[in-house]
Every structure is written in structure tokens, then in C-alpha cells.
Amino acid sequence: VSVGQIAVGPAAGAVSSRRPRRGDLKRAQRRWGIAFSTPVVLYFALFWLFPLVLAIYYSFTNYDLVQAPQWVGLQNYRNLFSNPAFWQSVRVSLLYTVGTVVPTLVIALALAVPLAKPGRFNGTMRILMFIPTIVPLVGAAFLWQVIYSPNGLANTVIGWFGFAPVSWLQNPNVALWSIVIMVVWKTLGIFVLIFLAGLQTIPGNVYEAARIDGAGTARVFVRITLPLLRRTLLFVLVIAIIGAMQSFVPAYLLTGGGPSGATTVLPVFLYENAFSYTLMGYASAISVVLFVALGGFSWFLFRVLREKKED
């Protein structure tokens, strides 16, 4: 039953003597199309487009949430690009992104490949691996604060190997990596799950053919699994990088951006400027820069994906 037929249904008795014309159907379809898409368009316009346009506008103003925004042109951007704290935050964000995305993807893939095969404990292993993912992020952050405390689990474990205790969250050379470890632990499960889904789409007969041809495990992984998992990998890469660049809670809760700005990732830098210093114009400029950078990066990756598909 098409949408058009349903649309004319209530009036069917009145016009039963004539067949619905092609034009009527099209008009009805258009009406229902508009009716169905309007909520989505409204939602998109209200909660995405409007804030985006507003943020872009605010980025050219001096706005403290109280007084009316004052147009300052490109001054916020000039201040931003000449602010060493911004570049420090960019550096921290890039380190954080590489530090979380690379190990997460490598470990998730390494775990997903054996877990995709039938095995007695694989189901249990998948569940165990997924537990950190369902732990609320705030709860996880507090859990890791305890783990990283001076007499916590982290120092106990390294003590077994003869290492001296570490100030995990207060040493500026270590704090970022402490957060990275927590984030990898937290997000691993969801990426294992996505890889498992991707691996299950690869037909079994491809592996059988490879084995008949005498390919070893490593060769099968490099020549079959990886190429056939390419789309999943790219998808995971894009969402992992965007997620990492937008990550706020772990750094905010574990270190508050400290010590001395060593863990001030861009979203924390943005938050401080917006809600601690009420520099909404400046904070909007940061968000626009972040948006453009992530938008450009996503476009580039999807372009790569499309080109490979066409190949």
C-alpha cells in the first residue's frame, strides 16, 4: 500500500466514481512527504542549523551572555590563533586523539578477530569486554580516580614489577596518558562489537578458498580480513577520531585540564572560556574552528572511502 493510496483513502467514497489521476497521486505523495519530513527538518533546523548559525555569528562578536553581542569582526579568531594556550590545547587534543584512537583500534581488532570465530568462551568474553562500555562515563572517571590515587591499584601493580609510585594525575608528563589508558579501557568494547559485526559480513568461503590455496593466518589477515574490513575500519576511524576530538568528560573529571594545562583538550579549553570566563564569542570561535577542522577531516576520509569503493 503506497502512501498515496492511504492519503486518498478517507475521501475514497466521495470520488469512487473516478480513478485517481496520476497528478493527484503525486500531489498527495508530496503532501505526505512534507508532513513526514517536516518534524525532522524542524528538528534539524532548530537543534542543529540554528545553533550552528548562531555560533558562527557569535564567533564574530564580544558576547558575555548578559549584554547584547557586539560585533568585533575577526578579532576573536586573531586572539585565538595568537594565544599560546590555544595551540597548547590543540597539541594536547592531537596527542590525546592519536593516543586513544590508535591503540583502541589495534587492540579492538586484535580481540575481535579471534572472538569472531566460534569458541566455548567467546560469548562470555564479548560480554566481559563490553562491561566498561556500559559503565556511565562519570562513574568510570571516579573509579579511575581511585585507581590512580597514591595507594591505588595502578601504583600497586607497577610496584609488583619494582617500579616506584607515580603521580598519575598530577605529573604533567604522565597525566594525559593516564586519561588515555582510562579512555581506551572504556571505549574498547564498543569497537570490538563494531569489528565483530564487520567480520561477520565477510563470507566464510573466502577464508576456505584462501586456506585451500595454502595461505597462513597472518597472510589471511593481511590479504583478506583487512581489505574486506576496510569500510568498517574507515567508519570506526572517523567516529573514533571525531569522538576523541570532542571528548570532554574524562579530562574534565579526572584532572580538570591540569596540571598546568597538560590535559586541557580543546573541549575543556572551550568550556573554560564559555562557562568559567563567560567569553561566549571567543568560545564560539573555538567551536567553529573545531567544527571546520572535524568537518574537513570527515569529508577527506569519506572521500577516500568513496574513491576506494569506486576502485
Add this chain to the structure above:
Amino acid sequence: MADNEERALSRRDLLRAGVGLGAGVAAAGPLASLLDGVPAGAATVPRSKPSGTLNVWIHAEPPSQLALGQIFKAYMKKNPKVNIKVLAIPYAQFEAKVLTAFVGGNPPDLVKIGGWDFASYASKGLFAPVDPAAMGYRSEAAFKSAFAPGSLASLKWGSKFYGTPIDYENLILLYRRDHFREVGLNPDRPPTTWPELQAAAQKLTIHKSNGQLKRAGLQPLFGVPIWDLLQFNSVLAGLGGSILSNNQKAGNLSSSKGVAAMTYYADLFAKHKVGSPQFQNLTLFPWGQMAKGDVSMTITGLFAVPLTASKTLKFGDQLDVAKIQQWNNGKKEVAAYTWGWAVSQHSSNKDTAFNLLRYINERSNADLLMGTVYTVVPVTNWQAWWRQPPQSAGNKGALITADQIKYSAYGPVIPQWANMAQQLSNNIVAACNGQKTPAQACADFDGAMQSILAGP
């Protein structure tokens, strides 16, 4: 020595004392206000009869909430047409919630907020200037005279006052007498100058064989902007330096005094290794570490005395307080801060809010807060209560705080305070960690202040 006779005051002791005091206050309140509660020049009749609902926001701290609750209850009994609704917000969310409520146009009538935030709110027109008439004072001079000299400075913006002080603190040295004895220092002669503090801290510090700290001779609270500012400003102000230039338009740490202060402060930790930002325990804080025996001295405020003493240490035997150190022949300055009560500019019940403020600042209520939860409400001659027995034997810290109040140095009072303090904190911690030289930290701070103070 009288110092040795001081007894440990646990929070339970204080609360118990508070119950008694509360009863005493109920009976003696009117008399007390006749004797010393009404400052010179104050009118006794408010401009209008208090009525209506007042929304009051404070940060959550159960003992303080209890004491303030008693005061609000008594006020509502006295003014049956007033209904006070208190919202206690967890400290971690407090500043963000208050800010969003004020800028969102839905603020409380009365809020207790850090004095360092007053300039930011007042400059945006979010706080109402103090209305002496609504508080029952004849003039602004009468209002000023109701408070200890030096206690209102951070609550002023432009030429107007925007609130009344509560939770006033200036810095004191909290130290372990038993550690002093252990290393051959006289616990009755704590360091009085900054060089003496360094020497004592070095003696008290114990390192493990691998070079890590086992016991910090001196461990301030690092990484919390207000505390980094207060501690550093004590050293700097005593040298006659300032964080910002006189016109408050530029950073001033690259001056010779600024670099000297940063060098002294950073060297304590980066060079002499008497403590470290990395030695800080985020759950215990320095006073908890001190109670545990991991720290011998910390620079802190009066509030930390019961927090430390209530654990395992006996005040006067293992624990003691001293005045904050000075430079030889230096300027007598003591870093201080206060919280304050402010009335929202958008409150529809300002007169009643100011009337309540006047009531909170009555001597009997100031004594109640001081006696129960160590909260200093620096009304004129507020320390008198502590000079009376039996409480006169109870707290040396309160009297030191009182003696130092006239030397209060609050640091810059500017709308960009939060941003400035964060930059200062980052650079102080970096210098104390040895990541930056003191001169570099000063230069970086001044550089950051250029754009912060210039604005877009």
C-alpha cells in the same frame, strides 16, 4: 605555654558548643545587639516590613548549612511573612550553576558566592549594589563601619559595595609540632620569615632512597587557582610586588619583584624539593596528608584547623598554627579571601533580601557561625567572642586571623579574575614542577594577560 594548653576542637565539639550557643543566643541576642551588635550610625528600623519568598543559594557543606539553617529559621520566626527557600548546591557544580542561573535571568534573590567573582557579576550588572537603607543603616559609612577594616575590599566594584562578607579567611601556617620536635626545631618558635620557612621546610622534608618525597616539609594546595594565587601573593605582596600593573591593564610578574617572588616560591619545590604539586593527594588535600603524617607544614586558612585536628591530631600537642611569614623589612601583607552574600539585581524582593543580610550580620549570628563551623563573619570586633572564656582557650587560629585582617591583600579585583587566576595557577604549578623557569613562568603569565585584559 598558653599555646600548649589549647585543646583540640573537633567539629563535633564545635557543633555541641553551637547547640548551647544557639540557646544562649536566643536568650542573649537582644541584649548582645544592644551592647555591641548595632554599629554606630545604624538605624534600627528597616525601610520596609520584610515579606514574601526569598530564594537563597549556598554551596553544600552540611555543618554550615545547619548553622545557616538555624539563622534563617530564627529570621522567619521573627518575620512570619517571610519564607526562605534554601538551595545547597554541591561545590563542584556551584559556580557553573550560579552563573547560568544569573545570565539566564533566573537567579536566586540572595547568593553566597566567592568574593573573587564579585567584580565579574557586578560589572555585568547582575548584582544589586548594597542598599544601606534597606539594611537599616543610615548611610554607606554606617554600613562600612559595621565590618572589620579590610574585609569589604573584594566586594567592591567601581565605587559601590555589592555584598557583605562571610567565610573570611587569611592565610595562616598550619604545622606539626611533633615533626618540629623530631628534627630538633622548637615548635614554640615557628618560622616567622620566608627564609626561615624555607630552612624549616628543608629540615622537615624526608626523601626516599629513590629521591621521591616521603614527607613534605611544606605542601601547599596546588592547582586550585584561588589557592595558588593566595599562597604566591603572600610572598609577592610582602616584597611590594603585584600580580597586575597599578592600572590593572597588564601583567606585572616580569618585574624584578615578580620574578623574585616566583623564584623564591618555585625554588621551594623545584629546587629544594620540600614539597611538590605531584605529591598532592586529591582526596586528602594537604590537611588530610598532614593528619596522616605525610606533610609537616601547609599554608592554609582557619577552616583547615578543625579538618586536620578532627582526625587524629591533638591541637597544641601535635598540631599548631602560626602567623603567615613575612620578608625581613618587607611590607606587611597577608593574602586573604572572603566569600560574600550578594542580592540579585533581578530580585523582585530586594528589600527583604537586604533585610535578611542585615540579620545574618548581627553579632549573635556571626558568633553562632564562628562558634559552630569556624565561619568568620567579619563584623566589627568579631573576634571579641573568641576572647571570652571558655572559647578563648579554644582557638589560636581565630585570633591570628583576626590580628591579620587589617593586612588583607586580596590580589586583583577584576571581572576577568577567573581567567587570570587560571593562568597564574598554570604558570605557578609549571614553575614548581620545574617545567618552566621562574622567569619564563612570569613572562608567560604576563603574555597571557595581554589578550585577557585587552578583550576582543
